[in-house]
Amino acid sequence: MTSKKSYPLFSAVIAILLIASVSLSGCLNTDDPADEHDHGHGDQNAAYDPLDNASVHQIVNGSKILVAASVVPQTEFIEKIGGDNVIAISMIPSGAGHTYDPSPRQLEDLSKADLYMQLGSGEPFETDNMPTFKELNPNMTVINSSKGIALIQGDSHIWTSPKAAMTMAENTYKGLVSVDASNESYYRANADACIQELEALDAELTTDLSGLKSRHFMVYHPAWGYFARDYNLTQIAIEVDGKEPAPQDVVNFIGIAKDNNVSVIFVQEQVSVSGASAIAEGVGGSVYVLDPLAKNYIENMREVGHALADKMS
Numbered sequence: 001m002t003s004k005k006s007y008p009l010f011s012a013v014i015a016i017l018l019i020a021s022v023s024l025s026g027c028l029n030t031d032d033p034a035d036e037h038d039h040g041h042g043d044q045n046a047a048y049d050p051l052d053n054a055s056v057h058q059i060v061n062g063s064k065i066l067v068a069a070s071v072v073p074q075t076e077f078i079e080k081i082g083g084d085n086v087i088a089i090s091m092i093p094s095g096a097g098h099t100y101d102p103s104p105r106q107l108e109d110l111s112k113a114d115l116y117m118q119l120g121s122g123e124p125f126e127t128d129n130m131p132t133f134k135e136l137n138p139n140m141t142v143i144n145s146s147k148g149i150a151l152i153q154g155d156s157h158i159w160t161s162p163k164a165a166m167t168m169a170e171n172t173y174k175g176l177v178s179v180d181a182s183n184e185s186y187y188r189a190n191a192d193a194c195i196q197e198l199e200a201l202d203a204e205l206t207t208d209l210s211g212l213k214s215r216h217f218m219v220y221h222p223a224w225g226y227f228a229r230d231y232n233l234t235q236i237a238i239e240v241d242g243k244e245p246a247p248q249d250v251v252n253f254i255g256i257a258k259d260n261n262v263s264v265i266f267v268q269e270q271v272s273v274s275g276a277s278a279i280a281e282g283v284g285g286s287v288y289v290l291d292p293l294a295k296n297y298i299e300n301m302r303e304v305g306h307a308l309a310d311k312m313s
């Protein structure tokens with residue numbers, strides 16, 4: 001009897017300890033630069049919006065297709081091309097990073113997905129989680145978003161180039177057709193409109209970035225490699241092995257920035273900007289807060305183009 005009674009108390013103590021340790025590690029994430037290798041984002045800001053009951057009902061009764069993806073910009077392409085037929089979820093919520101652990105609620109939602117649009121670009125989150133996702137949902141079709149894109153070794157951020165995004169859009173169309181062939185013409189028309197929008201963005205960026213005096217820019221976290229490659233720019237990353245630069249690195253980076261005429265440094269909202277600010281001060285440049293995982297893809301990319309064009313021409 002006594003031992004039975006003690007179980008609920010014991011569980012409660014364990015639960016409290018678990019909650020305490022989870023929130024503690026959340027705090028440590030912000031304070032300890034060694035823990036910032038989760039791609040420059042603090043996971044404590046992660047905000048996953050779970051499927052509501054109405055959506056679950058539509059997915060279960062087959063009136064909507066649930067498409068899962070790894071990052072938020074992918075969900076934007078999926079929603080544009082899938083239109084009214086789809087619901088899209090991102091397994092890395094906005095505000096989270098590449099070492100993010102999906103919550104039980106996310107896994108529950110994922111178990112209902114018809115299709116997973118994988119980045120397929122060596123993304124660490126996918127390496128860590130795809131086996132579990134496939135085990136959890138063996139009927140889910142998995143399609144590679146980056147098929148046809150020349151990959152950059154060690155850089156999984158394919159979506160930061162609008163040129164690569166066009167290929168991602170085409171692959172998204174193929175993915176949707178593979179699970180719902182009856183609506184092929186609808187997806188084709190939406191994909192064409194999405195690709196046209198990306199072509200307009202690409203033309204605008206090409207014009208904005210063509211006459212720059214300096215073609216080097218600095219970033220805290222190296223998320224802009226595909227963008228840099230496709231617009232003939234050079235990205236210099238400040239983050240060293242996922243960590244904030246040490247004071248001696250900052251001095252070194254000021255020298256590199258001066259040598260390369262760097263006047264723009266991009267940082268992400270979630271990370272400490274002290275190192276970036278010190279470098280910007282040292283060269284009389286500007287720090288821009290920019291989230292590679294933001295929604296409003298077209299606007300976000302325009303902002304990148306304008307920031308570079310304003311400061312570097």
Ligand SMILES: [Zn+2]
Pocket residue numbers: 039098157221222223
């Ligand atoms: Zn990243």
